[in-house]
Amino acid sequence: MLERLLLLRILPGRGSLTTLRIVRDLEHELSFSEEEHAALNFQVDEGATRWVSDAVGDKVIEFGPKAADIVYDVLEELNEKKALTMGMLNLCDKFGYGNDDDAAH
Numbered sequence: 001m002l003e004r005l006l007l008l009r010i011l012p013g014r015g016s017l018t019t020l021r022i023v024r025d026l027e028h029e030l031s032f033s034e035e036e037h038a039a040l041n042f043q044v045d046e047g048a049t050r051w052v053s054d055a056v057g058d059k060v061i062e063f064g065p066k067a068a069d070i071v072y073d074v075l076e077e078l079n080e081k082k083a084l085t086m087g088m089l090n091l092c093d094k095f096g097y098g099n100d101d102d103a104a105h
Contacts, residue, residue, distance in 0.1 A: 001040065001051055003091055004030045004059070010074050010088075022067050029061050071095050 008030050011023050032040065040051040063071070075097040078084045084092070092098050 001053070001056070002087060003094075004032070004061075005049060006088060006091060007071065010071075010078065012070065012074060015070075019066075019070060022064075022070060026061075026063075026067055026070075068095060072097055 008027060011026060012019070013023075014020075015023070032042075036056050039055040041055070043050045071091070072095050075084070075088070075092055075095060078088070079097070
């Protein structure tokens with residue numbers, strides 16, 4: 001759940017037409033269904049989003065090469081601004097950001 005929320009928060013809101021269409025599709029895939037909302041019981045308290053952690057299983061989301069590049073580039077921008085957070089480390093690992101061998105990008 002955390003990774004989906006983080007990705008929804010960091011995806012770019014500006015770019016080329018084709019990039020924005022890919023981002024829109026990603027946002028749709030990452031979003032939570034009505035059933036997930038009901039099961040997770042999202043609550044915002046003092047700026048933090050909380051949910052029932054075991055209410056919904058993992059959701060597999062396929063990222064095409066361009067979508068993965070978009071996320072990688074956002075992580076790179078955040079790193080350059082020193083704006084990455086501890087919660088984003090798993091995202092960096094999953095998208096190959098920060099690997100010594102950047103050939104995956």
